[in-house]
Amino acid sequence: MLLEAIDIHKSYGNVQVLRGVNLQLQEAEVLSVMGASGAGKSTLLHILGTLDTPDRGQLIFEGTPLHAVSAKQLNKIRNQALGFVFQFHNLLPEFTALENAAMPALIQGIDKAEAYERAACLLEYLGVAHRAKHEPGRLSGGEAQRVAVARALVNHPRLVLADEPSGNLDEANAIHLHELFLKLREDFRTAFIIVTHHKELAKMADRGVWLNEGVIAEEWQRRFV
C-alpha cells in the first residue's frame, strides 16, 4: 500500500470539516475525490499531501507513520515522493517553462545539468518542449498546466496530488490532461489523487470517493470488461 489515512479529523474554528476520513491508496492507483463545494476536498488533499496536519488521525506513507517522523524527514518525503498540481498552475512568472519545471529538483540539491535534463525530457514527454524558453505569461492555459505537471514530476514522485488541475481548462484540454495522468501511471507507475468537480473526468480514474458531511459517503470502483 502506498498511502493510508486513518480516521482523519480537521476543524477550522468550530467548523468540523473532516470527521473521520479513512482512505487507502494502492501503488500506481488513480483516485478521484469528489464532493459538493465546501465538503473539504482541498482540506483532505492538503492533509494527504502533508501540507497541512490533521487534528486527529494518522497518515501512513509507504509503511512510515508520518506523525512519528521529524520535520526534516517529513520535508524530505514531501520533496522526493510527492508532487503537486493546482488549478492555477502557480508557475513563477519570471522564469521560463524549463526553469519552472526544473525548480523542485534544483531545490532538492540535484546537480543543475541533471535537473535541466530531467525537466527537458518531461517537457518533451508532455508535448511542450517547443515552449521550454517561454515564460508562463506566453503560454496557453493547457501548456502552462502541462509545465506544472512536468514540475510536479521532476523529482520522480510516487504520488501526485492534484487539486482541480483541469478546473481552468476547456473540455478538450481537461480530457487531455486526465489522459496524460493515466499515461504517466502506465509509464512511470505514479499514483494520483485528483480532486475534481467534473463527473466525466472523475470517471476516468480507477476509483472514486465522494466526500459528504466530513466523511467518505460513497465509493465506486471502475469495472474492467
Ligand SMILES: Nc1ncnc2c1ncn2[C@@H]1O[C@H](COP(=O)(O)OP(=O)(O)OP(=O)(O)O)[C@@H](O)[C@H]1O
Ligand atoms: N484555512 C481555513 N480557515 C478557515 N476555514 C477554512 C480554511 N480552509 C478551508 N476552510 C473551510 O473548510 C471548509 C472546506 O473547505 P475546502 O476548501 O476543503 O472545501 P472544498 O470541498 O475543496 O471546496 P471547493 O469545491 O469549493 O473548492 C469550507 O467551509 C471552508 O470555508
